[in-house]
Amino acid sequence: MVPRVILGGGIVKGMIETARNFVGSYTDASRLTTVEYPEQRIPLHANARQFPFLVFDGTDPMAGLRCVACQICEKECPPQCIYIIKDSVKKPDYLGKMQMQPKVFDIDLSVCMSCQICVEVCPFDAIKMDTEFELSNDDRFAGLLVNKHQLAKPNSHFARIHPAEAAEVDGRLAAEKAKAEAKARADAEAKAKAAATSPPPAGNPSSSPPPKS
Amino acid sequence: MEGGFIAMPTDVILWILGGLILISAVMSLALRNLIHCALFLMVCFLGLAGLYLHLNAVFSGLVQALVYVGAVGIILIFAILLTEGGGTETGSHLGSQWRTGIGLAVLLAFALLGAVSNSPQTTQAARHTEEPTVREIGLKLMTDYLLPLQTIGLLLTAAAIGAVVLAMQEPKPRKDETP
């Protein structure tokens, strides 16, 4: 267009560019990326993340809580915004195994920098990243310190906000659960067989070894 | 601003302008804070500009406003700031023998007022000729007053350059002054 060598050259190119934007904004709707926020919302992306939340299975938040208060996330959190106190009472996890549970699980959202390290290090997929960002309130200090009850959210919510990730996690847990049950069944059968063959003489160890589980 | 702008009698305006000028003049010299003095001086100059307009000398009134309020005012304020006059002055802002000074000024005032009051000139009535158009001024300026115009031009450039040169010199660190 206008050669940059003349003094006004750059300015004119700039002006033409903004004019094109200005006109474009009227003609080409795709340019206007903004929406009327409170009324309209832009759908969040799959990997959008704001602040962590605790996942619980089933219906009872405290009972279904996956978190076993292993405190790995507390240690790993760079701004140290997670605070956990173990609970003396244990509760069964999804495999029925008795696990610890947190008595106090606080996250200071004003400090959390949503780096998702806690999610990565959690062995039990107990903590995931939520997409809730409208957290403004009038108390600068306590207002953003959320406790265990406020953090706990059902797995269905997780599935809704991160479907792919939730599916993957659920699949993995289900597989483990199935494996555990299969093993349990196998143990049970083995015990049952052992019980059935124990009346005949204990002596013929040479009979075929117990079927491999 | 044509004569008799508002229906009020003309000499009322005169008195207002006169009073404004004198009061602001006195204030501009009496106050301790230099910036205030400078601002009052501006008010005084505006009053004078108004006076000239009232005297139908529109061109000179505007020149007065443009030159004094526009240019001299700014320089004055810059000068005050550069000489650390911003704050209010500590200690007495009056010179050592200020009484004799003011006494002399008052003496002069009486002398001149005396002269003014009984001079024959003043009895003549004010004559309302129509104000000269800018074209007339321009033509006369360029023909009859060309030499003064050129010399003034020369003088102004010399003053401008001179002022810049003077003010531009870096201060030599004086012996007794730690750099």
Add this chain to the structure above:
Amino acid sequence: MEPLKGLLSTLWKALTDQPDPKAPFLESIPEDYRSLASAVLSVAPILMVFPLLFALTTVLERKGLGRIQNRLGPNRVGPAGFLQFAADGLKTLTKEDVVPRAADRVVHFLAPIALVIPVLLTFAVLPFGRNLAPIDLDAGLLFFFAVSSATELAVFMAGWASRNKYSLLGALRAVAQMVSYEIPLVLAALSVVMITGTLSLSAIAAAQSPTPGSFLAPWYVFTPWGLMGFLLFMIAACAEANRSPFDLPEGESEIIAGYYLEYSGFKFALFFLGEYLGLFASSGLAITLFLGGWNAPFAFMQGWLPSWVWFFAKLATLIAVFIWIRGTLPRVRMDQLMGLAWKFMIPMTLLTLVAAGLWHRLPSAPLRWVACTALLAGAFLVLGRVLMPRTRHGRRVYRYAD
């Protein structure tokens, strides 16, 4: 009732370009208040129209900038956001007017007023329509510059009074900028004065009205020196009004908010009012000087619309251009600002004066076109070369540590 009817007929006469619009209303006024009434009559419309225009412009500006930046701009308050100015106005009125303790109370209070009054005074001289010039002074242009030079004083008062280093810095920057851009502003206007021969703005506007026979109106902007003068005048006006590329004094990033730092509430709004009115005044002057004031661009269009419509149309376009510039250009550094003024603008305006003289003296049309264009284009390139960053792409030199 008599005055009301008089007022209506005056309004009608004014809007339809008839000579001496004030007559009907003034007859209906008793004798001794007549001069006062005529004064009020010419002041009132200015006080009504231009603050309203200011309000509209703030909204237009934000919408325009939005659109430039691919976003909508305010559209919440009122239809498509056009009541936004009411909201802003209300906000400034209700906001607490904080005055810093260390501030110099009197000067602090006077500063915004001292800023707005001269700007309003400048409107007294601009010819809005064929006979809609509030005061037709013989030295109209001189009046305009005399009064507009007072704004610097007000800016200084504001900056100094608030006793704050940043505001003082902003004020001195603004004053330095306005002083050094006043010279090109006056010189650019001077070329028009030289051609028309008078200082009175209405005469200048009248001089640019198209003769019935011709096609294009004889606006000065259609002459080479006029175009260059117009460009320089606009740049200087932009700088004078501390707007867009030259808004260094309010450079938010460097010195927070410039000289009106310690102002809030209505005084803060006054500053903005002053700034925008200054913008309107100088673009009004630009229109009168270069764009043919209240004349139509083409001869045949002269009768279509009343003269003041043309004036305000041009004003609108100029405001759009200012907004457009504000949307595009980044802020100019202080030394570039000064360099542009002293090294480019002033020489160019002097050359425009020469070109105008040349234009006036040369008899044949094509010859004077070629001569003036050559002179100005040449000067522009040469002076431009001085300012252009010298990007020398020499051969790359490798230096190895020996």
Add this chain to the structure above:
Amino acid sequence: MTFYLALSVLLFCVGLAGVLARRHAIMALIGIELMLNAANINFIAFWRHSSAADDLSGMFWMIFSVAIAAAEAAVGLALVILVFRHRRSVRLDELESLKG
């Protein structure tokens, strides 16, 4: 007419008093400006009341005196700044060394 003459005399004397009384150099300059303006009033007043119709000499006197006053102010203030830089103070009664 007497009004103008009286006004200019008073203004002149106020300026003079200011110059004589105040210690600060810039105040002296302000005083001088006032005195100059006092003179200008007379020019315009006599021009207005003079008989000759087209004789604009009074106005030109005033304009030229304004120009000179501006030049004088510029140079004066430059000098004051220079003096300030050298002597670190602008008190007139302190600036009395007649040495170079």
Add this chain to the structure above:
Amino acid sequence: MTGVLDILWLIPALPLLVSAILSLTPARVKGGAAPLSIGALGLGFLIACAALAEAVSDPGQVRAHNFTWFEFGSSAVKIGWVLDPLSALMLVMVTFVAGWIFVFSIGYMSHDENFTRFYCFLSLFTSAMLGVVMSNSLLMLFACWEVMGLASYLLIGFWHHRPSAAAAARKAFIYTRIGDIGFLLGMLWLYAETGTLLLYDNGAGCLEANALTQLAGAAISTGMAASTGIALLLFCGAIGKSGQIPLHVWLPDAMEGPTPVSALIHAATMVAAGVFLMARIHPLSTATASAKPIVTATAPANATAQSAQPAVRMEAAPKSQAHAEAAAKPTEAGGDSTSSPTLTLNVMAWVGALTALLASLVAVAQYDIKRILAYSTVSQLGFMFLGLATGGPAVGVFHLLTHAFFKALLFLGAGSVIHGCHEEQDIRRMGGLWRRMPATFGTYAVGMMALSGVPLLFSGFWSKDEILHSALAWSGSKWPFALGLVAAVATAFYMTRQMAYVFFGPHRGHPAMYEQGHRIPVTQPHESPMVMTLPLGVLAACAILLTVVGTPMWPWLHSVLSGHAPEVRREVSVGVLFAMLISILAAGTGFTAGWICYMRRRASGFNDGDPLQTRIPSIWRCLESRGWIDELYKMSFGIWTAAAGRFCDWLDRIVLGGGVRMIQNAALATAWMGRLWDEFFLNGGFARGCEQTRNSADRASLVQNGQIQRYLRILAGALALVALWIIWK
């Protein structure tokens, strides 16, 4: 062609311009010097030819172009130039010879670092010479004469780092200056008498009829006619410049300069200027009260002073009978006029003859190649003056022209030899060069034969024969003829001696410079490059061709110079044949003597003496040391002036100095007394007075103690008082 007169001034102007340009160009810029000067001279030569063509077309007519140089009061000094056969011939000769000498010096001076300065001086000299030749006013002639002297000084002393060259230059300058005093006096006398220095000025010139009669008539106390006196004084200038007897010593020493300089100045042009001067003012020297006016000229009145004089057209009345008659029939007895020759011609003849004889004898005993030629020039000049006095200007000028060519040729030949032998000038070091430098030898031989008067083929013979004939037929006295004859014999003798030494016999160059530590082997003498041999060839050709101009059978030159159309004459009078026979005899004896002495017994080594020296040792020593004239001068004038100098010094320092010192002391004494008086008597009283004033001043100084506001207060107070006084007066 009438325009040639107007552009005649270009001929001297061009070389002058070139010399100016060259004077400004830096020494290292060698390129421009030669071509510029040669070009200027070439152009001059063309114009000169045109001028010659016009002059010859109507020989009788004298065309002069005068203009006013400057005015003082009512009278004005007018100068100008003249175009008549004499000046035209000289112009052609000078430009031609100088041109070829310039070409020669390109080669000769090529490796000299001041090449440009050399050409600058040469051009300056040539322009001065051309100025002399064509000037129509004695004043302009004298001016160019002086510039020529200056140029010769500069050129002789060109290698100023050599003390001998510097001394020689000074010597040349002083001796010519002595001659010029005479010239100046002559001019002043002439101006006093006739009121104008213009030679031809439509009848008002000093060489025209009424001026001549007036001069001839005016006699001074001793009864000598003014014209004769003036002529004699002018002759003094000629003696100085052409190196005649009393003032000839500078010419041999002038050989210190580069050879082209000697060729140009001391052979062809400058020295000839003296002869030319006498030829130019010949009417003056022959003017006698009885003589009819020589040249009458009628011309329109002078144009106004400022504008240049319109070319002066003079229909020359037939030259005076005496003059024409002499030229027409050179052979007739009585060179100039039937009556006895005037005193000037007598003096000129005797001086010419004596110089010719003495110089030729001294030349015999010289060992420096250039000094031999220098003395030969002096003697030939003597011949020219002799010819001028006895046979009128035509004879003298003819010998001058021929001499110019062959002497320039000889000098250039010598230069080429010197150049070949690597700056060797002593003929005892040369020998056997004819094989190594054939071209130089050939042209040198032609020049030698022309000089010594080998009959028929060579122009030198004819011109010398003319002189001898006119001397023989001279009514004055026969002795000059006898002296001239002996000189002619001596000329032939020393030229053969020189040829023998230089070109024949074994090469007596330095045996072997090699052993004496010079690492570079001394190359044998080598032939000069083309740029040097070409001029030699051309000059040689001219030396031969010039015979055409002056043989008795077709005296073209004589008739042209005497102002009427040349015509071929069949019959040759007995006298002419007799004179020819005598000169052939003289030349023959000279050759044979030279052959006997030098050719047969070749001088083998450097130091075995000159054969002649062995025979007549005492005379030889006298001749070799140039007749001790230098010593004579040194003894006489040298001592005088030294003594006078010492006397003046004594007078100044002792007598006057003493007086000044005495006055000085007197002043000191009075000063002392004044101080004493002042110290004790006055101060006392006065000091008290000062005290009072100082105290009061302190109080008054308060007004100026730096307090600005105090000043302002005083000012305001005064203003107030004045206002009050005005109001209440």
